Amino acid sequence: MSEKRPKQAANKMGIEESGDASRFIQLFMAHERQLRFFVHQLLPDRNDVDEVMQNASVVLWSKFEELENDSEFIKWAYVVARYEVLAYRRQKARDRLILDPDLLTTIAQEISEDPIIVQDYQCALRECLEKLPEKDRRLVVQTYSHGLKVSQLAEELCRSVQSIYRKLSGLREQLSRCVKLSLAS
Structure with a gap:
């Protein structure tokens, strides 16, 4: 009975039995430091970085099935993270220390390339x-x-x-x- 519960819970969360969750976790953990540094270059505050990383990881997981090649994970993650940074910046637009969106896009593109x-x-x-x-x-x-x-x-x-x-x-x-x-x- 205990074997069925995890599968049922996994299926409710949209996790397939094919190992997508395991694959995602391995890829995410392998590239998390790079991704965090990327976000930190765009947002200087660690609390902001943590929040964006959390949001980005949720989006990455929810769209993981769209990733065609595991070797492209980090480039794909950079794109998702950049959009999450831009969305976060819109929420924090009153802060004068935030970079201009065009500059932010340029930096993100250079780093991700x-x-x-x-x-x-x-x-x-x-x-x-x-x-x-x-x-x-x-x-x-x-x-x-x-x-x-x-x-x-x-x-x-x-x-x-x-x-x-x-x-x-x-x-x-x-x-x-x-x-x-x-x-x-």
Whole structure:
């Protein structure tokens, strides 16, 4: 009797007995870190990334039968994740730190066309962050990894919101130049 229950539950969820669930889980787990990094490049806040990853995984599973070739899973997952990021961005459109949709699409396309660049970019960015003075590195991490709002940072640092935006803009440009130089060499 215990054998029938899982099959019945699986069938209610739309899982075929052919091993689609197992195949999906293997593919998803094999590529989850790459996919998470991809989403993190488009959304700096970890909580946002978690939410988009959750939404993307549901969509990926619900459309898994559309995947024709397992070797194309990550490219397919990038497309789904990009759409989920765009949908999430529409919900969060009031936040000034979110990237322009056209820029977001460009970044997503570049990353999805060459997955190796993701690893190279991640290493270069990590090295460039390490080169920043501690105070600047902390500001970048607090803003983009911890998801603090600029107004909160300004209050904590006893600075104007505008000065924080200017500082972050300069640091982004500095990191961008450093990453480009690192990737070029």
